[in-house]
Amino acid sequence: MAAVKGASRLRFFTAWFCPYAQRAWIALNHHRIPYTPIEALSITEDKGYVKHPVLLQHNPKGLVPTILPAEAEEKGKGAAAPAVFESLLCIEFADEYANEKNLSNKPNLMPKGAFAKAQARIMASWVDRQICSPFYRVLIRKDQKERDDAFAELLANLRVFAKNIHPQGPFFYGTDLSIVDVALAPWAYRFYILEHYRGKGFGIPANDTTLSPYFRWYDAVVELPAVKDTLQDKKKLAAVYERYADASAKSMVGDAVRAGKEAHDI
Template sequence: MFRWVFMFLNVVVGLLRHEPWKFLSAWFCPYAQRAWIALNHHKIPFEYIEALTLKLEPGQTLKDAKGYEKHELLLKHHPSGLVPTIVDADESMPAVYDSLVCVEFADDLAPCGKPLLPKDPVFRAEAKLWAAWADKNIASPFYSILVPKEQERRLEGYNKLRDGLRKFQATMKGDFFLGGDMSIVDIAALPWCYRTFTCSIIETYRGPDFTFDRQEFAPLLRWLDRCLALDSVKSTLPESAALVDTYKRYADGTAESKVGAAVRAGKAAHDHD
């Protein structure tokens, strides 16, 4: 009973609340893209703040960028200054960060919206487990191909990503991973599939030994097309050529990011500090 009253009040407060959330993001960051898609999906009002500015000397292009300037709000609200980070308009409540926590947070903010996680406890847990799986087996291996200098480690990353994509494709239950609608699992995998298949970032920097057979992955490409056609996704897609350029710093092993540092230290990208 208490919970129902709470839910009701929550909805009312949500409707009355006009101030947008502050969404600290970066146009090129796939982790931030996850949170962005979820906020869009639920039409949650937010102010988009570009919180990582690639450092460029006069005359340099995106390809030359190594590190970035961090927005003061990001340094204030995230313990390590990472995007995505979401704070309330007054900055009076704790910050929300970690990309998959942000997706669940967006879902919690919109209890009457089309959910990104199933409501049934078992299927809800299943969705969380698959999202974490995609993080380990699709997002992280992407950096294990781009960051290491040794060909052997790059190929190991490539095999892991290919295996991950194969399992993702084979397990998909419908038009989207969990069935008929986009869920947290699609959002967990999508930004790296866009970078791999649409922008060809891995092939660009690692050459023909690192291609993904488009015939084998035809069902996955159809899923990708369905995702990219969604309004919630469209506005989060960086222009391909510019995005490719920003990955040069990863491919050169010079990216000054937590993820770059983790992979250079032999860890998985998701195990960054």
């Protein structure tokens, strides 16, 4: 992971395989905010995690992404430092931090205007709940009908997303990358994992004309430097998701979905 250079770097607690952390990573890269990346989750032999002690100190759930100010040092120093977590909030934080510090000449990821901002938050949350969460049900649920229903839901909502992409694109709201694009991008990159573990009936259909705007959007998003720098080797990434596909993952997402809840409920 390449850190953006700078004199005063944020401390970015992340995990290379985590799509939620990837949202924050893209936002930090977009604004070229200086940060020090810290791999905070190590997968153990029993499919659980060893979590970085400083992460646990500042985020009791031990979830990534978590962003700390530069003065929050290792080994317990900076215990009172504020922490930013929850991936969609981290995207908004990147905008505000870049503006506050005069770090970026890039357009904000949040649109201008109170109503436009509210609509963007609503849409990003919708993506999180209606597209990203079904992804985990396809992988984790053992009942075939539950998997089929989850994929049908994901695909139907991906068509809704495609229908609402700006006609001229290339991004959801037009020429500028937004929180809505960043909300979906990490999962869009991972959709191949569904077909990898669940078979051909779980691939995003390339010949579906209702999804043409989505495929154009995807091609534009993954070519952005801020996004491209976050993309992992697909074979390596798929291997990490085996523990979800065999329902052995000892993670909060895995536990929630096995218990009949949704990934966004954690």
